[in-house]
Amino acid sequence: MNCGKILSYFSDAYDDAIDTEPKKEFFRHLEECLNCKKEYDEYSKVLAKIPTVQIISAPQIEQSVLTAVKEMDIKNTLADIIPETTPKLAAVFNIKQIAFSAIAFVGIFFAGFYLNKLLTDIKTPNQDDLIRSLQKQIESSRTSEIKPDSHDITNISFSQNNLCCSLPLHNNNLKFVSLELEDPQDEFKNELYVLTQPFKLNENFKVYLLAGEQLNDTLCDQNSVLNNIIYAQHNAPEKIPPLCLSKLRYKHFKSEISDFLDANLKDYSPVPTSGLAQYFEGIVKKPRGVIIVINNFIHSFIICRDKICLQNSIGYLINSSLQDYFLSKNYLEFNWKYSFNIQNIKLAISESKTKANEIGTKSIVGIHYQISPNADIIADYLPFDQKTVSKIADFTPSSEDEFDSLIYTGYLKKHFSKLNLKERSSVKKTLSTLLSLNNDAVRESVISLYLTTVDKKEFKLEEFFNWVDSDK
Amino acid sequence: MQVGPLKDSELVEYVKKKSAGWEEALSEIMKRYKNSLYAFIYSLLRDKHLSEDKLQETFIKFYIAIQSFDSSKKISTWLFKISHNLCIDYFRKKKEYASEDSTVFEKSDSDRDSTAEEVRFVIEKLDLESRSMLLLRDALGFDYEEISKIMGIPLGTVKSRISRSRNKFKELWISLMAEK
Numbered sequence: 191m192n193c194g195k196i197l198s199y200f201s202d203a204y205d206d207a208i209d210t211e212p213k214k215e216f217f218r219h220l221e222e223c224l225n226c227k228k229e230y231d232e233y234s235k236v237l238a239k240i241p242t243v244q245i246i247s248a249p250q251i252e253q254s255v256l257t258a259v260k261e262m263d264i265k266n267t268l269a270d271i272i273p274e275t276t277p278k279l280a281a282v283f284n285i286k287q288i289a290f291s292a293i294a295f296v297g298i299f300f301a302g303f304y305l306n307k308l309l310t311d312i313k314t315p316n317q318d319d320l321i322r323s324l325q326k327q328i329e330s331s332r333t334s335e336i337k338p339d340s341h342d343i344t345n346i347s348f349s350q351n352n353l354c355c356s357l358p359l360h361n362n363n364l365k366f367v368s369l370e371l372e373d374p375q376d377e378f379k380n381e382l383y384v385l386t387q388p389f390k391l392n393e394n395f396k397v398y399l400l401a402g403e404q405l406n407d408t409l410c411d412q413n414s415v416l417n418n419i420i421y422a423q424h425n426a427p428e429k430i431p432p433l434c435l436s437k438l439r440y441k442h443f444k445s446e447i448s449d450f451l452d453a454n455l456k457d458y459s460p461v462p463t464s465g466l467a468q469y470f471e472g473i474v475k476k477p478r479g480v481i482i483v484i485n486n487f488i489h490s491f492i493i494c495r496d497k498i499c500l501q502n503s504i505g506y507l508i509n510s511s512l513q514d515y516f517l518s519k520n521y522l523e524f525n526w527k528y529s530f531n532i533q534n535i536k537l538a539i540s541e542s543k544t545k546a547n548e549i550g551t552k553s554i555v556g557i558h559y560q561i562s563p564n565a566d567i568i569a570d571y572l573p574f575d576q577k578t579v580s581k582i583a584d585f586t587p588s589s590e591d592e593f594d595s596l597i598y599t600g601y602l603k604k605h606f607s608k609l610n611l612k613e614r615s616s617v618k619k620t621l622s623t624l625l626s627l628n629n630d631a632v633r634e635s636v637i638s639l640y641l642t643t644v645d646k647k648e649f650k651l652e653e654f655f656n657w658v659d660s661d662k
Numbered sequence: 663m664q665v666g667p668l669k670d671s672e673l674v675e676y677v678k679k680k681s682a683g684w685e686e687a688l689s690e691i692m693k694r695y696k697n698s699l700y701a702f703i704y705s706l707l708r709d710k711h712l713s714e715d716k717l718q719e720t721f722i723k724f725y726i727a728i729q730s731f732d733s734s735k736k737i738s739t740w741l742f743k744i745s746h747n748l749c750i751d752y753f754r755k756k757k758e759y760a761s762e763d764s765t766v767f768e769k770s771d772s773d774r775d776s777t778a779e780e781v782r783f784v785i786e787k788l789d790l791e792s793r794s795m796l797l798l799r800d801a802l803g804f805d806y807e808e809i810s811k812i813m814g815i816p817l818g819t820v821k822s823r824i825s826r827s828r829n830k831f832k833e834l835w836i837s838l839m840a841e842k
Contacts, residue, residue: 237800239835242781251696
């Protein structure tokens with residue numbers, strides 16, 4: 191190795207990245223050539239100064255980054271939850287604000303005290319309030335302690351034809367797991383599934399196992415449906431519809447399942463799942479058990495975390511963009527491998543338990559979101575409006591696309607808002623209960639619900655509140 | 663939550679899944695990497711406010727893309743790739759608007775009151791790609807393969823470019839010292 195060539199090895203030598211043979215030659219040359227040695231020493235010495243650039247402390251940026259990403263999350267959430275309604279909301283708000291301002295002006299000018307009081311009583315909603323509310327909820331969900339016994343209503347949504355309340359078990363820290371199973375090979379066709387006896391694990395912890403089968407049209411007669419809808423519950427047998435009780439059948443692995451649940455789910459706390467759960471709402475005052483809804487049609491294994499409550503039982507109105515959002519955030523996980531058999535049930539439960547532990551939740555609920563051809567018969571045993579249930583049961587999208595487009599092009603409005611809300615006492619009762627909670631977030635949800643679904647010709651906002659409050 | 667003992671990949675998983683304590687996990691990631699990132703960014707941009715902005719932007723972009731990040735990979739490579747791209751974008755835009763803004767990086771001699779500043783001053787004389795490589799290799803200790811990933815250029819190019827940049831750095835350093 192000569193002096194000319196050795197320069198090309200400086201960089202590799204400095205990195206100690208020369209092959210063995212050239213390395214020997216390189217250092218042999220340095221031993222023999224003082225100039226090159228001096229050159230390489232200087233080279234190394236100069237380069238050794240470069241790491242000094244690290245001697246600088248970064249400013250405190252953690253808090254501002256956290257704030258930025260949280261705001262971003264909120265915006266994303268809002269954008270995904272109300273992507274199409276925002277402009278409409280804005281329009282309504284503007285009109286409302288203008289209207290209220292005008293009334294306020296006239297009221298203050300002419301009627302003074304009386305209308306002034308009216309204005310303070312009727313809080314005009316706006317989008318900022320909704321955003322603040324959501325932000326507040328998200329903040330509190332991340333900072334507050336888990337309150338395992340709390341099931342305050344913090345959110346509402348539609349399920350099928352009914353207003354449903356989510357009853358998140360962890361009040362400000364809503365996390366829940368949904369377990370559903372599928373039968374892709376249709377191997378259990380026409381069978382009744384998972385009929386189990388009620389059981390309790392201990393005094394305060396009861397397990398409710400609901401089983402249902404998606405029947406095809408030919409099977410959708412009253413008897414098969416009644417056989418199919420099983421309420422196995424503890425503590426309130428008098429509330430089980432008599433026909434269902436008489437048809438309770440214990441078939442298939444009841445003891446295996448109950449033993450398994452008994453052994454594995456005792457640490458879970460329950461969250462009622464909307465539609466069917468609403469049936470239990472008056473029964474389970476303070477549920478401490480597990481509700482697992484098993485159905486062989488929509489077969490997903492869903493993990494939800496964070497604060498947003500997805501809920502639907504026999505309804506299907508989980509907004510697909512919302513679902514996509516949850517998927518994108520890893521709030522949902524789908525697992526399609528479950529066939530409806532005891533091994534897979536065990537596997538699914540076991541996996542759900544693992545996931546639940548992983549995300550620090552103790553809750554399991556079931557979510558269905560398919561069209562249920564037996565909805566109208568189920569409705570006999572649920573506080574649903576029969577007329578609406580029938581309409582919804584008739585609606586069967588032929589494809590996923592149709593499903594989406596129908597939702598977005600106003601299925602809700604077509605089938606729900608045209609109903610005469612005034613005649614729907616169960617809805618009114620629910621709304622009234624929600625508003626009586628004096629919870630801003632709930633109130634805003636109700637307002638949002640009104641703005642997005644109720645036929646404005648039927649009610650103006652203030653009339654809507656008056657209607658809700660009228661029988662208090 | 664005690665995030666200190668957690669590995670990078672575990673922290674990333676926390677943030678990804680928004681598990682309880684994800685904010686602490688994200689803060690811990692920032693604590694672990696902000697100094698080296700800031701040193702890198704500042705050495706490239708030579709402006710403290712701008713560097714702070716780019717540092718924040720790096721972590722925000724990291725958060726936005728975290729769902730697609732493979733936790734088994736090195737977080738540092740990814741973070742430096744983000745910050746490097748941000749700096750390139752900045753210079754690209756700066757070049758576009760060069761006539762409007764030409765004063766950002768002018769430093770007086772009095773700024774060069776430490777070895778670190780002198781090193782930055784000399785590095786600044788190199789082209790952006792060489793600067794980045796030199797910083798990543800000789801200041802921050804990334805290996806050639808990681809640098810190749812961060813900068814999105816072939817391994818062979820990295821190696822030869824680093825060698826050239828080192829020679830250039832040495833020349834400039836010696837002339838700077840001779841001026842003093």
